[in-house]
Amino acid sequence: MGRGLGRTGPLRALGAMSGTSLDGVDAAVVETDGQRIVAFGETAYRPYSEAERAVLRAALGQWGGPAVEAAARVVDEAHRELLSQFDGVDVIGFHGQTLAHDPRGRGTLQVGDGAWLAEALGVPVVWDFRSDDVKLGGEGAPLAPFFHFACARWAGLTGPVAFLNLGGVGNLTWVDPAAPSPEAPGALLAFDTGPANAPINDLVQARLGQAMDEGGALARKGRVETGALELFLSEPYFSRVPPKSLDRNDFAEMIGLVSELGDADAVATLTAMAAAAVAQGMEHCPRAPDRVLVTGGGRNNPVLMEMLRVSLDCPVDPVETVGLDGDMLEAQAFAYLAVRVARGMPTSGPSTTGVPAMVGGGIVSRPVGNPRS
Numbered sequence: 001m002g003r004g005l006g007r008t009g010p011l012r013a014l015g016a017m018s019g020t021s022l023d024g025v026d027a028a029v030v031e032t033d034g035q036r037i038v039a040f041g042e043t044a045y046r047p048y049s050e051a052e053r054a055v056l057r058a059a060l061g062q063w064g065g066p067a068v069e070a071a072a073r074v075v076d077e078a079h080r081e082l083l084s085q086f087d088g089v090d091v092i093g094f095h096g097q098t099l100a101h102d103p104r105g106r107g108t109l110q111v112g113d114g115a116w117l118a119e120a121l122g123v124p125v126v127w128d129f130r131s132d133d134v135k136l137g138g139e140g141a142p143l144a145p146f147f148h149f150a151c152a153r154w155a156g157l158t159g160p161v162a163f164l165n166l167g168g169v170g171n172l173t174w175v176d177p178a179a180p181s182p183e184a185p186g187a188l189l190a191f192d193t194g195p196a197n198a199p200i201n202d203l204v205q206a207r208l209g210q211a212m213d214e215g216g217a218l219a220r221k222g223r224v225e226t227g228a229l230e231l232f233l234s235e236p237y238f239s240r241v242p243p244k245s246l247d248r249n250d251f252a253e254m255i256g257l258v259s260e261l262g263d264a265d266a267v268a269t270l271t272a273m274a275a276a277a278v279a280q281g282m283e284h285c286p287r288a289p290d291r292v293l294v295t296g297g298g299r300n301n302p303v304l305m306e307m308l309r310v311s312l313d314c315p316v317d318p319v320e321t322v323g324l325d326g327d328m329l330e331a332q333a334f335a336y337l338a339v340r341v342a343r344g345m346p347t348s349g350p351s352t353t354g355v356p357a358m359v360g361g362g363i364v365s366r367p368v369g370n371p372r373s
């Protein structure tokens, strides 16, 4: 079905991301030579069923054993089902599902078997993007920054810009699009800002059986408890110099800071914490960006967006403002990165993950039944 990885010029790459909020799998096509984005293509989404999500949840924070194996099979099957809808794909970038992330300790674990997926779909699959970076001393995350550099160029931006992803965890990439390449010194700075939607989701799930604070409805009715917010901001993580990364549950105890509050006040306070973590993170940027472009589900929470606008000194807009797709940016990132890996180009470096030298992470698995690929 694909045209092979051996060609020069742009490839039609399909990226797939199963994010920390565990809602489902995003998939998106990008045509790229690994440097320039030539075009964005089709996208698709496959939610996890309640039963599948329970299997994934049960494996969070674990490094092996039956729960992890069961989660891996859910991830594999959901991806096979979703990705088989796409035609004419040269290469797949398969992020998998992060179950555990401890870059300075046990490593990083994204489940899903890329070799199996390559065989099932008959297309080469690039996967396990983070392990090499971690083995070489990097944070293993965030990995989207090289793609954000290409996005800034694609959008024709010239001044410094920050891409802010508000998923389960928040991550920020400061980009200078005037730099000659993403590898150039001073082109990028990236790091996880702190918890974003995960604590909000966890609280409303536990107390109200809701998946999220839809439209920030509860946060809007609540009052921010400043004592809890200050305690949260005293966490040493915020003053740590980037690059730095987080596991989904690294700040799970912050729910404890709001446990005595009513539902609306608790959610308002967690929402303010997500925004304040970003404001703290901005202090680490080399220069103030001209604007912050927000991607990920958090951009759909107007209360969170208002809090960001109040605390940051520059315009804060969804990435759609420059023509990008905030639901698909991470899937597109792994399409783009797959081409870079297949072509031996770096995917992370000292300013994005803290790894001492440029790294091209990822395994390339070719389907045995399709030797031309």
Ligand SMILES: Nc1ncnc2c1ncn2[C@@H]1O[C@H](COP(=O)(O)OP(=O)(O)OP(=O)(O)O)[C@@H](O)[C@H]1O
Pocket: 018, 019, 020, 021, 022, 023, 165, 166, 167, 168, 169, 170, 197, 198, 200, 201, 211, 212, 213, 214, 215, 216, 295, 296, 297, 298, 300, 301, 330
């Ligand atoms: N309309 C909305 N109102 C409020 N919150 C929303 C809305 N839409 C999405 N969200 C929040 O965004 C979350 C999903 O974000 P996203 O899909 O970017 O996460 P993810 O990709 O799984 O996470 P990560 O980027 O950390 O891997 C939801 O779980 C919810 O908390």
Ligand SMILES: CC(=O)N[C@H]1[C@@H]2OC[C@@H](O2)[C@@H](O)[C@@H]1O[C@H](C)C(=O)O
Pocket: 019, 020, 098, 101, 108, 140, 141, 142, 143, 144, 145, 165, 167, 168, 169, 170, 171, 192, 245, 246, 330
């Ligand atoms: C270990 C891991 O999976 N990290 C994710 C997570 O979700 C958001 C944030 O934490 C970011 O560091 C990363 O994902 C994005 C796609 C990245 O690597 O750029």
